[in-house]
Amino acid sequence: MTTGRPPLCEARGITKRYGPTVALREAGITVRTGETHALVGRNGAGKSTLVAVLTGLERPDAGTVWFEGEPAPGAADRAAWRRRVACVYQQSTIINELSVAENLFLGHQPVLPRTSVISWRRTRRRARALLDAWGVPVHEGARAGDLSVEDAKMVEIARALSQGTRFVILDEPTAQLDSRATARLFAHMRRLQDAGVTFLHISHHLREVYEVCQAVTVFRDARRIVTAPVGELPTRALIEEMTGEPAAPARPGAPPRPRPRGPVAVRVERLSSASFHDVSLTVGAGEVVGLAGLAGSGSHQLGEALAGLYRPTGGRIEVFGRRLRLGSVTAALAAGVGCVPRDRRVQGLIPQLSVADNITLPIGDRLGPRGLIRPSARDAVARRAIERLGITTRGPAQPVTALSGGNQQKVVMARALATDPRVLVLIDPTAGVDVRSQRDLLETALRARAEGRAVLIVSDQLGDLRACDRVLVMVGGFVTVTHRAGWTDRELVASIEGVTLGHE
Template structure:
């Protein structure tokens, strides 16, 4: 009788605590070779800790971990771990100043036959062969920092495969990808699966689970709730497993009655241009939520960033409540009353080494005490109000930001934007990489800002984000190409985003 092959990776009874916080409790996970396995759960469910255990970065207090039936290697043996598993995180681990070839063989560069000199010719040749083998359409000589997000992820996957691993963890791989790039990534995953590569796929976008995965595991409150074939877990059942059936996410606040007359223009742009967008003229009224949708090359993100001073324009004019706005200057945007939740919260929105309170109050630190001195009591009072208003999951204002889940960090960034009491709020990809409940909290904040008379610009290509908008502007190739009032059809909006002439039925 043929003995059944053991799982590619099998974790049993994994328990891990961080002080009083239970991150994992008697958690099991078995991943079979050749199947894309989804790992889903709300922020704080234990996904990141489990991945840290699976990749040998964290030692559990209890439980066993086996690869191909053999015990996992010691934590100190990093080479052995890299042969078994690799993780492609949301934040790239490539070194931008090095070439693609240098990144692929970083720390193990081939040397000349005589001596210990790195052979760049041999390294480039091996890199080209590796990229061709795994179907990665990237020039091995290119500077890694100039790659698209999509190609960067493919390079990271190829680097892992070159070490011999056949298990790749993808952590929110589409959080910074538009729909077209996401489709190409999925096609690449399918080709790699046929070649024997297995994926553990972590995402808050449940539709992606149904598109690319065969098996799904749900974590909730540090425990494994269920593992089942994707076909046996329809969306309603999957969401119930993630939330525990406790009433689901909070409902957005009730909409206030729309004013009878026209609202004053909070944002007015005339022929605004930059290297990424062209001749943009639009108006956003006070008490209005306007969506800005578009693919990665459409210029939509750069237009939102320009209003917040994060992208320099080359022509045209902008006004905030009738006063000229000097674009390309964050201090000028803040002085004009513009608050922003940026696209890249790690580099533009957060300071990981500071506390929750310090991050929230950073733009108003001069108001928190006499003579520019910060009163800790005043700072913590502001932070506690924000924690309560946005339901930020934290032990308190003094907790280091690094201790928060991704969704709660996103809420901290929004709290910081709101701390200045902005009259215009720019939200760029506000729900990227966060769970269902955090999404609802973030979008409810946009509606609350509208009810308070603020103007809100939501820059996103996620339909869930755009449904809160009074109207949606679509950008394509740097221009505004279409406009849709609330009640648009998904097919029409997506067609416009893709550059197809839609009907307004």
């Protein structure tokens, strides 16, 4: 680590608001030249907003950003920003149909002298030189869509370096990598670091902090909490800083409840796919089970498999003793499975339809003879759901797009309940909704439990999981641990992150 010179990047007193939401509150970070610096924190801590500010995509309401002792460029000077910092995002920005060389120099391809015609020979030659210089083992003429996820990440890093920057932000770079690919990526990072590249490494996997980083900054509740050398902040202390438990009594999950006496509602036996492996679990009638895991853990795909939205490659699912046809939403609905999917905008709502039409979508055949829906029957069902879930709307005919995010999510919940399901699968049920809507949605899940339904909540948000009778944690495609009700934030976060509190 270089000393006696200004930090490579420094953010001071950054505040950023989006309407009433404070995304950053007098936050900051200092990244030194030549280090790999970890940025960690729970979802909603402010990490993504900080990255947007550090890369010039968002202007802070207050505070400043500096690069090597000089103020950041103006917002409109994108070329100057690219020379100072680049971000490789979790979702690939590679264009699959183009070659590696075309992706590396997209938007700034070499041209023939005194013309604006692209020189493809010079493009390929420069690409080969760039790949060789940074040790990226791919062919410049290869189709980008044929690359492994690991090699695609390295091409994105090389593309960032081609702009002249030596400061690269990595946003969850290992989320789609297995352990061997992760180890190879880290080897690449160490070699690039030795060559003068500085990384800001954002990850939910805390073991990576100790494996590849020299310094770590923790964000919590839109603020920077602590920055320290990795060797001075052992895992237990790091998790405490992320959860805030030293500053307040530990917040346990729901108090233990007697095991449900109802029958087994859902039985999963040795279910496997590309995303999860040999998973077995049960959910009882009148029980709420949490399924927690980070991106890449397989938890979301497992939840989607129960609802027919994702097709496993092996194993079996039974619903009240009857085998479920895998990968079929129709079969899941017929078996009595209702689902709140992960993305309400893409999977949960039909934006062209009204509130009533969205709520009653799966039960249209029950609302009139011969498939003809009687508007009065449709609206009656919708009004009952609106009242039961506390949906704020002008009425059943209002376009669903006119509702707030929280009320849209309640419409999705109402649609899941419209079939009177015996099993309810809720995937990230409170993502992107206001606090009151979060409470209402979770209270709806608890009412479903009281009515004898089996409920599976797939989430890594601690607030979603507190009411669960059990929480199953997935890491790397496997269920690794089960927490009974009464867990503390620190215990559950450690399991989700895939570390043990005994690591020092």
